[in-house]
Structures are given as C-alpha cells and as structure tokens.
Amino acid sequence: MKYEKIRKQVLEAILDAVDQGLIKGTSGNIALRDDEEDVVAITPSGIPYKGMTLEDIAIVDLNGKWLEGNYKPSSEVPMHTAVLRARxxxxxxxxxxxxxATIMAMGDDAELKPITPPQCEFVPVGIVPFTMPGSDEVADKVVEALGKDGRAVLIKNHGMFCCGKNMKAAMAATEYTEEMAVTTLYAKILGTYEPMPEEGVQKMKELIAADQAV
Ligand SMILES: [Zn+2]
Structure with a gap:
C-alpha cells in the first residue's frame, strides 16, 4: 500500500490518544508529513477510530487536496496543512x-505555565481566540499563535493544537499540555498554584534543547 509507513504512525497515534482519553468519539485529528514526498497522512472525517484500518487514513497534499483513502480527510485539514506549510x-x-486543556483555554488568564520540569519544553503555550472549526481563519490563527518555534496552542471553546519534529514529539506536546492544564486546574482549586520560577523554566528549556535533560 502507498504511504503505509506514515498511515501506520497516524493510526497508532490516534488509537494511543483514544486510550489516553485525549480524544473521544470522532473528535480530534492527527497528521504526519511524509519524509520524501509532499504528502500528508491524516485521520478521516467522522469515522470512529476504533477498528480503523490503514486504508481508512486519508492522504492529502500540502494544500489539503484529498489524494487517497477510503474516507475524506478530517474537516480540520486546513489547520494541519497550514502549520506543515509554515513550519x-x-x-x-x-x-x-x-x-x-479545553477548560483551561476559557479563562482570561488562560496562559499555561510549567508546574513540572518536562512541561517546560512546550511553553509558551499560545492562545487562539474562537473561530469556526475547519475554517482557513482558524488555521491562520493557529499558525500565528505557534510562531516560529511554538509546540502547543489552546483554542478557546474548542481544544488544543500541538506539533513536533516527529509523531513522538507531537504526542508528547499533547500529553504534557494536557498535564499542564490538569495540574494547573487542581492547584488553582486547592489554592496552592505555584508554577515553576521563570529562571528554572528557561534553564530547563536550554537543557532540553541541548538534549541534556534527565
Ligand atoms: Zn476540533
């Protein structure tokens, strides 16, 4: 099958996200760019992820044009391809x-700050105001909020968007952004909220970038 390698990684990642409770029903979508060709494997629109096959994963070009797959690509294809084109x-x-992450995206003070060292890799977490799902507008706003090296953004009244140099990195961004939201919410409820000091965050980011974090 064509593009089997990227289809397999997308399918495995979406099932992992479902298992972790990061994705429910048919919400959420995952994309992966091919190393050699300018094509992208992306989860299909409106199909339950459990029981999905490799042929069900859609293949699109970098402008989101549907090339292959049993079902049409996710309606959020513009968001994924806009980021892949820009970065x-x-x-x-x-x-x-x-x-x-969705709960924490709502407040006026929605900015997430690291509570634990591994979370430092994924800040600053950008904030995207609500715009219609699936629109080019939301895609542009996600690109803008990610900037040149952002890994995660919260989208108000919708969810989050994360990215990485490979599937493992993008999934880590998703898991740790959700962890940041969980720990922040509970600490705020308990009245014990105290994010890591800014100096520690910067040091951790440097260590992580130099691949020396333990
Ligand atoms: Zn969505």
Missing part, C-alpha cells in the same frame, strides 16, 4: 478536544 521543522500535528 518546515514540523512533521507531525495533533489536534484534540482534551478536556482539561
């Missing part, structure tokens, strides 16, 4: 309606 360093993109 050559990004190969994998993950959009979910993960519960805690």
């Amino acid at each position: 050559p360093d990004v190969k994998a993109t993950v959009h979910t309606h993960a519960m805690f």
